[in-house]
Amino acid sequence: MEKNYGPLNPGKRMLMGPGPSDMHPRVYQALITPLVGHLDPYFIQVMDETKELLRYVFQTRNEFTLPVSGTGSAGMETCVCNLIEPGDTVLICVGGYFGDRMAQMVERHGGRLVRLENEWGRPFTADQVNKALKENAAKVVGIVHAETSTGVLQPLEDIGRVVHGHDALFLVDTVASLGGVSIPVDEWGIDACYTGSQKCLSCPPGLAPITLNDRAVERIVNRKTPVGSWYLDMSMVKNYWGGSRVYHHTAPVTMIYALREALVLMHEEGLENGFARHALNYRAFRAGIDAMGLKFFVEEAYRAPMINPVLAPDGIDEAKARAHLLKGYGIEVGGGLGALRGKAWRVGLMGQSSQKDHVLLFLGALEEALLAQGFRTAGSGTAAAAAVYAG
Amino acid sequence: MEKNYGPLNPGKRMLMGPGPSDMHPRVYQALITPLVGHLDPYFIQVMDETKELLRYVFQTRNEFTLPVSGTGSAGMETCVCNLIEPGDTVLICVGGYFGDRMAQMVERHGGRLVRLENEWGRPFTADQVNKALKENAAKVVGIVHAETSTGVLQPLEDIGRVVHGHDALFLVDTVASLGGVSIPVDEWGIDACYTGSQKCLSCPPGLAPITLNDRAVERIVNRKTPVGSWYLDMSMVKNYWGGSRVYHHTAPVTMIYALREALVLMHEEGLENGFARHALNYRAFRAGIDAMGLKFFVEEAYRAPMINPVLAPDGIDEAKARAHLLKGYGIEVGGGLGALRGKAWRVGLMGQSSQKDHVLLFLGALEEALLAQGFRTAGSGTAAAAAVYAG
Numbered sequence: 001m002e003k004n005y006g007p008l009n010p011g012k013r014m015l016m017g018p019g020p021s022d023m024h025p026r027v028y029q030a031l032i033t034p035l036v037g038h039l040d041p042y043f044i045q046v047m048d049e050t051k052e053l054l055r056y057v058f059q060t061r062n063e064f065t066l067p068v069s070g071t072g073s074a075g076m077e078t079c080v081c082n083l084i085e086p087g088d089t090v091l092i093c094v095g096g097y098f099g100d101r102m103a104q105m106v107e108r109h110g111g112r113l114v115r116l117e118n119e120w121g122r123p124f125t126a127d128q129v130n131k132a133l134k135e136n137a138a139k140v141v142g143i144v145h146a147e148t149s150t151g152v153l154q155p156l157e158d159i160g161r162v163v164h165g166h167d168a169l170f171l172v173d174t175v176a177s178l179g180g181v182s183i184p185v186d187e188w189g190i191d192a193c194y195t196g197s198q199k200c201l202s203c204p205p206g207l208a209p210i211t212l213n214d215r216a217v218e219r220i221v222n223r224k225t226p227v228g229s230w231y232l233d234m235s236m237v238k239n240y241w242g243g244s245r246v247y248h249h250t251a252p253v254t255m256i257y258a259l260r261e262a263l264v265l266m267h268e269e270g271l272e273n274g275f276a277r278h279a280l281n282y283r284a285f286r287a288g289i290d291a292m293g294l295k296f297f298v299e300e301a302y303r304a305p306m307i308n309p310v311l312a313p314d315g316i317d318e319a320k321a322r323a324h325l326l327k328g329y330g331i332e333v334g335g336g337l338g339a340l341r342g343k344a345w346r347v348g349l350m351g352q353s354s355q356k357d358h359v360l361l362f363l364g365a366l367e368e369a370l371l372a373q374g375f376r377t378a379g380s381g382t383a384a385a386a387a388v389y390a391g
Numbered sequence: 392m393e394k395n396y397g398p399l400n401p402g403k404r405m406l407m408g409p410g411p412s413d414m415h416p417r418v419y420q421a422l423i424t425p426l427v428g429h430l431d432p433y434f435i436q437v438m439d440e441t442k443e444l445l446r447y448v449f450q451t452r453n454e455f456t457l458p459v460s461g462t463g464s465a466g467m468e469t470c471v472c473n474l475i476e477p478g479d480t481v482l483i484c485v486g487g488y489f490g491d492r493m494a495q496m497v498e499r500h501g502g503r504l505v506r507l508e509n510e511w512g513r514p515f516t517a518d519q520v521n522k523a524l525k526e527n528a529a530k531v532v533g534i535v536h537a538e539t540s541t542g543v544l545q546p547l548e549d550i551g552r553v554v555h556g557h558d559a560l561f562l563v564d565t566v567a568s569l570g571g572v573s574i575p576v577d578e579w580g581i582d583a584c585y586t587g588s589q590k591c592l593s594c595p596p597g598l599a600p601i602t603l604n605d606r607a608v609e610r611i612v613n614r615k616t617p618v619g620s621w622y623l624d625m626s627m628v629k630n631y632w633g634g635s636r637v638y639h640h641t642a643p644v645t646m647i648y649a650l651r652e653a654l655v656l657m658h659e660e661g662l663e664n665g666f667a668r669h670a671l672n673y674r675a676f677r678a679g680i681d682a683m684g685l686k687f688f689v690e691e692a693y694r695a696p697m698i699n700p701v702l703a704p705d706g707i708d709e710a711k712a713r714a715h716l717l718k719g720y721g722i723e724v725g726g727g728l729g730a731l732r733g734k735a736w737r738v739g740l741m742g743q744s745s746q747k748d749h750v751l752l753f754l755g756a757l758e759e760a761l762l763a764q765g766f767r768t769a770g771s772g773t774a775a776a777a778a779v780y781a782g
Contacts, residue, residue: 005444010433010434013431019641020428020644028422031419032422034401034403034404035406035414035595037404037411037725040401070622071460073640074640108618204643204644204645206643228499228620231620232622249465250411252597254597258645261399337638
């Protein structure tokens with residue numbers, strides 16, 4: 001091959017899609033920390049700190065709290081394949097793309113799947129789950145907290161009580177939500193919970209932190225059949241991350257450096273301050289979108305503050321507008337997924353991307369992108385957002 | 392939590408264990424390339440270059456060549472779970488820790504396992520494989536090229552012919568060897584091959600490049616049962632890395648930046664020059680070990696140039712000597728694994744760690760570590776290695 005490969009040069013980005021989100025400069029710095037081996041005493045210390053910090057962010061005392069060596073979907077599959085044995089009845093609440101993915105994984109691992117379906121954009125109620133559990137004695141109930149495909153933030157507390165009333169395990173996907181809104185895992189009775197590194201945690205994609213309480217761990221320990229995946233088998237992985245440090249697979253050291261630093265940043269800011277920041281920037285963003293006369297996909301009461309599909313007005317080519325944002329401003333937003341394909345922009349305000357400058361610049365750039373297609377907004381989005389910030 | 396977490400600060404390391412190995416400064420720089428989304432047009436271009444460069448390193452024309460989003464063991468499981476259906480007879484050559492791991496994975500995914508065992512430290516012969524295949528009509532034959540647990544470099548070409556003579560697929564683990572010795576995948580008739588990012592490719596751990604030829608892909612496409620893992624299901628992953636770019640899971644963007652840069656470095660050096668470098672540094676290392684009167688675990692003809700267990704002399708505490716190297720010099724070598732636990736040091740000369748300075752410094756530091764335990768070497772290892780370099 002005579003080809004010359006130049007240096008990496010993506011240019012500037014403002015990541016406002018459904019993840020990855022922007023990273024703090026200190027997380028970039030963490031990535032160039034000198035590499036050490038996965039059994040190095042220093043790395044053991046980094047692992048311990050990472051577990052401790054994850055417990056802080058998950059608001060849990062669960063001993064079993066660690067990052068799975070894969071992206072968010074690996075976290076999902078880890079929970080599914082460790083908690084479920086072939087033939088187990090499993091209830092999955094499917095109200096979007098990722099609920100559907102969880103259902104697919106249940107079938108993949110031999111579970112007897114009961115799908116509780118909602119139309120996209122509506123959250124599930126505790127009554128719905130209760131009724132479904134009366135008809136099907138499920139061992140596990142799975143639900144997505146913030147559906148990045150729809151932007152719904154699912155209330156969890158009442159459903160958790162119902163699930164436990166039926167003696168099932170409560171499995172919650174917090175890939176998009178953890179770090180952006182409060183998720184008191186222990187208080188809400190979440191038995192198993194996973195997230196992704198690249199959303200509100202603002203790390204590179206590639207890790208999936210999970211936390212399992214004693215009930216969930218007991219389920220794994222008492223399995224009659226081996227876990228369907230060797231790589232994701234938590235009965236082995238926990239010995240590497242836990243007391244005996246028995247080698248399982250080579251941990252992604254550099255990624256864990258980055259995760260640890262991102263978690264330290266969250267610890268320094270304080271969880272509550274971070275949630276308030278996400279709430280404030282969502283309010284400014286909402287004021288801007290409303291002022292421009294654009295519509296959200298989800299009704300106000302159920303919107304996730306960190307990820308919102310905004311419907312493209314009639315006659316607007318959403319992909320063309322996205323390309324305009326990317327080319328003119330380096331702003332990356334998501335297109336619609338599944339049922340919203342071609343119909344909406346998915347705008348993320350996650351982690352380090354939940355910032356005043358991101359909101360104002362995005363709203364201004366969107367005004368330009370719409371005008372370029374001949375669409376005049378009802379009013380200035382940036383002015384409305386700025387008014388929120390001014391208080 | 393009132394705790395203060397300081398900055399990451401592992402100090403200096405010279406990574407000479409069984410991986411991870413040292414990274415080139417340009418790979419560190421690649422890690423801080425501005426993050427973009429996994430569907431960003433720029434990232435699509437990076438993916439295409441990465442596939443092209445992986446084909447160069449695997450010496451293959453296989454269209455299906457991409458990095459799996461997990462560590463080397465995820466690459467192993469990807470090949471096993473995609474190529475094998477429940478009930479399939481599979482022959483695995485087990486001559487070390489990682490051959491045994493492959494066998495475990497075959498059972499995990501419902502294969503009918505036939506174990507061909509060798510004592511640790513001895514390679515398999517084509518006759519052995521031929522005899523085993525006459526007795527068992529296996530659909531897949533799996534073998535490890537460079538066993539990092541033993542340091543054996545397994546000859547492959549004759550075995551590949553035997554495997555194809557029995558119409559089976561030839562699956563080869565090149566986690567430790569790819570990039571350190573020539574592995575002409577197409578020429579040797581390897582149907583499926585995987586590696587890890589953190590050994591001779593000198594990237595952070597976390598990616599597992601694999602390549603599958605048309606026979607292997609056909610096997611996957613014609614499966615009667617779904618792949619046992621959703622995350623590692625290559626029938627879906629290939630659509631994201633291939634033409635349609637359909638989203639499967641969020642690719643580990645930063646890790647792929649690093650991999651691409653490491654591959655560009657290998658392309659600039661030229662594969663043959665890289666192999667010659669690994670061979671030279673092994674020769675110098677061998678001269679040093681011989682001069683010191685120490686013993687290799689594997690007989691000369693079958694040694695892998697990039698990973699070698701050296702037996703600890705009688706009366707020497709190998710863990711104490713390793714701690715001496717780490718504390719005094721930041722040198723990290725591996726302890727013995729499995730049957731060699733407590734009996735040997737596993738010394739890696741992989742990728743960027745295969746360097747003259749690494750060899751001389753390691754030999755000098757080892758002399759000190761042995762002397763600290765009262766052991767006098769037969770002669771100077773560094774002098775013998777320097778003589779090799781002087782030519």
